[in-house]
Amino acid sequence: MVAKTSTLQDVARVAGVSTATVSRTLSNPDLVSESTRTRVAKAVQSTGYRINRAARNLRTRRAHSALVVLPDLANPFFSEILEGISRHLSGRGYSMLIASTNQVHESGERLIDYLDNARADGMIILDGGLSDDVVASLENTPQAGRVLFACEWIEGTGFASVRSENRRGTRTAVRYLHDLGHRKIGHVTGPSGNVLMHARHDAFVEEIRALNLELKPEWIIPGDFSLNAGCRAATSWLEMDDRPEAVFCASDQIALGFIAELTRNGVTVPDDVSVMGFDDIDFAEQFVPALTSIHQDRLLLGETAAKMLMARIDSPEDPAGDHAAVLPVSLVVRDSTARPKP
Amino acid sequence: MVAKTSTLQDVARVAGVSTATVSRTLSNPDLVSESTRTRVAKAVQSTGYRINRAARNLRTRRAHSALVVLPDLANPFFSEILEGISRHLSGRGYSMLIASTNQVHESGERLIDYLDNARADGMIILDGGLSDDVVASLENTPQAGRVLFACEWIEGTGFASVRSENRRGTRTAVRYLHDLGHRKIGHVTGPSGNVLMHARHDAFVEEIRALNLELKPEWIIPGDFSLNAGCRAATSWLEMDDRPEAVFCASDQIALGFIAELTRNGVTVPDDVSVMGFDDIDFAEQFVPALTSIHQDRLLLGETAAKMLMARIDSPEDPAGDHAAVLPVSLVVRDSTARPKP
């Protein structure tokens, strides 16, 4: 209907006040008298005024948006985290930008550009596998305080971060399998070099030691968080002379691939081998057998990350709240684990 | 390292030219002589200049970003489409904003605001279930040409759209089941009112008729694209006196839930009943049994949508390319379908 979008000037003219007053009415109503406030409100109504973000962003030196960086958009693990982030951001008038690392590289675009360009006020990175030069560029920018890692992180850097209790979750898993009666427990790991892989692997070994269990080197099967890694791991398991009777997988996707491949080879879970995962993705519940897993509250993780980022954007020097948050995980017992056959 | 980000002015000063020349060098090099061009390039280098998007956006009246609207961020079906969109956008210097419809409503934010606010130059909507007033607001804006539907669409509106061959895919599926030898074929539908649900349902019925097959009303089981809908449908199937021996599900998620629940009840797929889905999501291949499905090229769908949107942003009056694109689908045969038992 409105052919041309109207500006603050238009509203000011209609209301018979200055643009300053209109601006104040909109962003700082306390400074404006009751009567002008209603007059301006009417003018805003009649003109159909909508604020121009570009102008505001320029003047306030804020982009009013945050960038979320994923290793891979096509991974369902991240979607709920995004939902959590988005929920918090949009409540504060912020927009959520998304970029995936592989793509950023391909197009020659650099992450740091989002900050330098004033395209984003901060970023939440869900990928601990950034290359060294990218990390260095982020560390050396004056805006480093507005960079935050979620889920994953990078050892030896000072970035703020949110993560789940990977170690405790892992030890809980091992202890649970032990409590079921299993004594020979294996582990399919994440990709080598990945921080989550290390955290979970190390905690796994520690707990096995603490429980005084046997651990053959071949029972630790290298993987990479994917369905396919699970399939490959199943092949390894099938070829073993002395097989672990329970397997803790570093991710649900691994566990599902592992079970699928075993099933295709006539091995029954949990009768022949107990399998559990980590993450508790949506599919875990629906798989056959339903997957026992360590639950991560991804929604909360996303919200926490967004909240922390906003605090750091608002006061980079002295942000309210934590520098690092660690969220609780919980054991979810389903049908893929059982007592060993007598 | 650089304490303060430098501006065009700084570069101009260092290079000994005017800001106009620097701007032209950057955005329209042909207008500038070889020698100044290199001089400016050096100055850009030494000052570490990064363009300020907010300023550019204000002046050019472009946000240089596009909004993608999803019904639900947590649905893995969309991730690959996003990847496709993002790939095309970032190649052209555009950023990708994400919002989910449920959330936009909750926060009182309106989709149209993204356009009116100059936060986005256009939007790709993956949700055909927008409420009437939202649709009306989008139709009545002068920017309606920059709104595009992908995957889903809304009947009776003039928005551009990209979609897959839902009808042909469905008819292919039915014919395939028929060719296997099945004569009693059922269908689990999407949510009532959804355009995809209608397209697939109608095509299903048409093809059944064309093949002269029996179709009992109860063989059409209402669902809603989700895993749970599949589970519920399985319960219905189990309760039937005269069961269809093959079931075409309106989505892979339905099909997986359906199979899972059947399996839990001792029914074997495909021996006891053939099941197939639509979409060919990642999990389809890894499920046990691997799911026969109709493949949608979601990456291409995303890229096509982005391409069409860019064309419409560049020239809203007379966009190059199609107003509606329909992408081919293909049958992927796996293990969840088989000839009926003799």
Place this chain on the structure above:
DNA sequence: CTGCTTACTGTAATCGATTGCATAGCTCGC
């Protein structure tokens, strides 16, 4: 009644890049 505070409101500079118009120097044709 005077001077000071308080509560609003207006003026105008500002954020940083883009671009229409003006200008200067050069080439070229006749």
Place this chain on the structure above:
DNA sequence: GCGAGCTATGCAATCGATTACAGTAAGCAG
């Protein structure tokens, strides 16, 4: 040798909101 036609560059207005600073009127104490 003169004007037309380029090419390369600069000047300055502009996009639309925010905000420091200034000004005005009313309220109030003394």
